[in-house]
Amino acid sequence: MQTAATPVVPFWNRLRTISLYAFRGESLITLIVLSACSLLSLLPGVGVIIRLLVTVAFYKFGFEVLHATADGRMDPPAGGLRVEESSGWSAIWLQTGFIALAVLALLLFGPVFGLIAVIVLAFGWPGAMMSLAIDGSVSHALNPVTWLSIMSRLGWPYFVATLLCLVIYVSMANAQALFAPFLPSVLAIFLAQFLSGYALVTTCHLMGYLVHQYQDELGYVSDQPASAPTPPRDPDRDVLDQTEALIRDGKAEEAAKLLHAQLRSRGGADTAHLRYRKLLRLIGDRDGQLQHGREYLSSLVARDKEILAVDIARECAELDPAFAPTRAEETTWVAHKAAQLGQSQTALRLLSGFHRRHPDSADIPKNYLLAATLMFERFNRDKDAHALLTQLQKSYPGHELQPRIAQQLAIVERMLNQAPAKPA
Template sequence: MNTPTIVPFWQRLREISLYPSQTGALITLVVLSLARVLGLLPGVGRIVTLLVTIALYKFAFEILRATANGSMEPPENTLDMDESVGRMGVLLQAAFIVMAFLSFFIGYLLFGDAGLFFGLATTLLLLLGWPGACMSLAIDQNFWHALNPATWMQIMSRLGWPYFLAYGLMTLIFLSAANAQALLEGFVPLLIGLPLFYFISGYALLATFHLMGYLVWQYQDELGFTPDAAPLPLINRNADPDQFILDEVAQMVRDGETDLATDALRAHLRERGGTEAVHTQYRKLLRLKGDTTELVRHGKEWLPMLLAQDREKAAVELFRELVELDPSYAVTDAESNTRLANRAAALGQTQLALRLISGFHKRHPKSADIPQMYLLAARLLSERMGKDAEAKALLTQIRTAYPNHALMPEVDALTKLIDSLGAKKPATT
């Protein structure tokens, strides 16, 4: 199988850490965190807590599988994964805890006081095997296969050092979450602290499961994993007007006729156009073939279509993919450039927004959006990256080039804010 060019996970650490802050994941996490308060109710509290935990794990496994299939957005259609996966996830964690305790007990029976080292060694192995077990459960939905140590060992051996690097990152995420909880403990009342602490631990859980899914996506060949031919998380398949071609292509893929399926979709798009599902499926097949040239060509053609349909979030993700495939790519239309930059900034994709703004005045010298774009860049540099000097330089350029512009009050206000924050910083010696 020809795999697409995939950015290594260690080059996407920021995106991985911010994954749970995307709207779909954030809303789910907030709702579950608030529901956790119901665990304080007498009588039914433990049942509610268990149900909330099961729901969180189900969503985490959905994230893992969606990411493993190449989707970098939280799943919105969560009907594909059986409800029992959440319960199996909780049981899997419980089984690992029980095995850890048993290892100390068995070690004591076999080796006496020296059994402590046996228990510690076994627990370390269990901790290292936990990501592999989770990946196995999300992909196969087979509890006993995921619980089998041979499964973890096989995944570790196939991935090699990237597995252990990812494990280290997961440990760092959980330690950071625990540290945040410790810092807040004692400062907030129970009714606020309980959902807040659950939110922090849930955020860490979703980030790590996304990382595990990305590990599967990046090393699909080594793991022998074939991603779904057409993951369409935002599409109602029953209502898609192009369902007939999607069904035909799905059958071709199942029959191993990937090239024929790609040609069929290409012909359909050229002759009739297509829904988002058709475009998404086409790009999925191109990635499987590793056809970078056609991915770039099609992406440039599809991007304005997404913007015309006000699908700005999808357009931003497509732009990100395009610049990863072709670093020289730039949006040639000023209005599209402005919309993408604003949307990328709103989505928290600061580097991508700054890339869209960089050189904007050269690409679009007649655009009325130049002051607004560079004011946005100044805000991003100061507020999100702490680069106050660069932000002030941009603000000075705006003030010099457009002294009478309507945005001058905002330029002055941001300048004063940066100056006031700079004045509060302790002087370095």
């Protein structure tokens, strides 16, 4: 994490450096090589496949740039295409999902409201890419709640960065249209691919820098600490290196056991915990993910890591809808934070059955008032909300929340008693 002694320079003060990033070192070499490879798309029969593979390779490098920048490494990553093959394909699926949403919006809402929806999707794209780079989940990145959460956390800098990304892509398209008619087809293909690659690398570097600048707000945990004059040695580095070696040898289960033993005996930073969860997902250990989720949540709650805590709770609740933290106060904290971050389904799952798990908890009225409010406002479960609020009113007379319970109950009752409009 960045400390007060080494503040991050805001991205708006580094725009020239960001715009020239793609022309430095390994980045320029990678752009030239992949653009040259795109010429093979002219081959009959295999051209489409080659173009797709080149696009995946560009996205792989883009993700390497994003990760490196988010971790505080401002030089282009050495070694070229080092990230997993799945990263490039995930980006392709994410882009396909956004295109499908845009087409669906235009078909369902018409040209005016459809265009508005497309603009919303354009502003959500950087948030989706940052989300995909952080946790690798395409479904999570496609969720509008994810974009809105990132937008609310970053505020106006997010929208400024998004506009810069749009300017870069529009400028790239204009440059292609300007030069393509005057060049031979081979040079035109090379230039078009090079400009597209430049736009991708530059925007990925910009998005990575945004994650780096606001890593605390996003709850981002770097795989590598940012450089400092006297960096402390990562106590988990040795065991993480050992697990990576085991994974390369196809021994993912042994890697998971090794990291589990480390976390049990000596604890570990968030980097080690998140790596362990990835290993558990890789080997399909559902019970291990749930058990670790409960243990890890206690640490996150104690350290007020709300975004990461809600993400872990969401993962576990998707694996088991009955999942809940061990302690009542932890469930209360995570559920209310989830509701604040727009994760209503996660909040409701955590609160379901709370009174049975913790019959003596003083948080029951507060939690079930929240649950009833979410049922009514987010899920159209008016009757369930009414029943829950009525039970709260009967079970906790004189409680300090009774005025709010009565107010919410009156709102729900007005909605339930509202007669449907009769045809004229």
